[in-house]
Amino acid sequence: MRSLKSLALEVGVSVATISNALNHKGKVSAPLRAKILKLAKKYRYEPSAHARVLHGQRMPVLGIIVPSMHDGLGQGFFQGADRAAMEQGYSSILSISNHEGEDISTMELDAVGRFDALRIGGVLYLPSGSAPDDRVEQELARLSLPFAFIYRQGKNLRAPAITVDHSRGMHLIFDHLEEYRHRRIAMVISGPETKFMTEVFRERTGRADWESWIFHEDHLNLEALFQKNPTALITASDDCAFRMAQHLRSAGKAVPEEISLVGYRDTIVAQSMTPSLTTVHVPTHEIGYAAADWLIRRIRGETEGAAPLHLQIPPQLVVCASTRRLG
Numbered sequence: 001m002r003s004l005k006s007l008a009l010e011v012g013v014s015v016a017t018i019s020n021a022l023n024h025k026g027k028v029s030a031p032l033r034a035k036i037l038k039l040a041k042k043y044r045y046e047p048s049a050h051a052r053v054l055h056g057q058r059m060p061v062l063g064i065i066v067p068s069m070h071d072g073l074g075q076g077f078f079q080g081a082d083r084a085a086m087e088q089g090y091s092s093i094l095s096i097s098n099h100e101g102e103d104i105s106t107m108e109l110d111a112v113g114r115f116d117a118l119r120i121g122g123v124l125y126l127p128s129g130s131a132p133d134d135r136v137e138q139e140l141a142r143l144s145l146p147f148a149f150i151y152r153q154g155k156n157l158r159a160p161a162i163t164v165d166h167s168r169g170m171h172l173i174f175d176h177l178e179e180y181r182h183r184r185i186a187m188v189i190s191g192p193e194t195k196f197m198t199e200v201f202r203e204r205t206g207r208a209d210w211e212s213w214i215f216h217e218d219h220l221n222l223e224a225l226f227q228k229n230p231t232a233l234i235t236a237s238d239d240c241a242f243r244m245a246q247h248l249r250s251a252g253k254a255v256p257e258e259i260s261l262v263g264y265r266d267t268i269v270a271q272s273m274t275p276s277l278t279t280v281h282v283p284t285h286e287i288g289y290a291a292a293d294w295l296i297r298r299i300r301g302e303t304e305g306a307a308p309l310h311l312q313i314p315p316q317l318v319v320c321a322s323t324r325r326l327g
Contacts, residue, residue: 076284084292170200275321
């Protein structure tokens with residue numbers, strides 16, 4: 001492995017120029033920077049992590065905060081982000097914020113504190129659906145720690161974020177159910193996606209009494225739901241769909257023969273249900289990859305002057321056996 005000095009001698013520039021090029025700092029022309037980076041890659045040269053910290057720089061590491069990994073959603077975000085990080089010479093570390101018996105916001109703040117103490121380069125943050133405030137976002141800003149939201153937007157709508165077009169996901173569900181001739185459609189909602197789902201439900205049903213067809217899982221009135229006699233039921237998540245399938249089974253209602261069932265997120269739960277669950281696929285790898293790629297470019301100063309990041313990734317509908325065509 002070559003030293004910084006030997007690289008400088010080979011290129012015919014100063015050690016400072018080599019250092020600036022490798023750290024994406026200073027006024028180094030694009031062709032010269034590309035030449036130095038290519039040579040460094042050829043000789044597998046990487047600046048010492050300790051040297052970076054001693055010079056007041058942050059480590060080429062991304063921290064990723066997600067509520068959990070149990071349903072595969074967080075795993076997809078991490079894998080996508082880790083792939084992008086690896087391609088750009090970065091590493092990634094993961095923190096899970098949802099621990100039984102612990103306050104989620106406190107766990108998230110602790111993760112930010114640990115990341116800052118390690119002098120990592122930036123943070124990708126998926127706030128929990130039950131996070132009550134924007135303390136984490138404020139702490140990231142206070143520490144001048146570059147960050148971006150993934151999957152969910154933060155309280156500050158101007159903060160950089162790569163999210164899912166949930167409205168598009170709901171329209172895909174309605175397109176499918178209407179193609180299958182369903183008109184008596186009910187919905188069980190929960191979590192932070194409620195706003196998007198409710199807006200589209202109101203638009204697509206066109207009923208004056210549309211609100212009476214929406215049920216909140218936290219205080220679910222099954223008797224009132226069954227009195228509506230819906231032919232299709234949309235749920236806010238695959239976990240919710242799983243629980244509703246149990247309720248329907250207990251009530252003697254067969255899926256999809258008597259009622260079609262739709263989930264959201266395309267998690268491990270959806271893939272293991274019987275019958276297999278029609279659901280909306282969230283492109284977790286693409287979101288994680290795009291967010292990490294943008295964040296690293298921001299850390300390197302390559303996004304200065306650009307418009308704030310607000311990207312929505314379109315979801316896809318996965319049609320399975322839990323929905324059927326009427327008539």
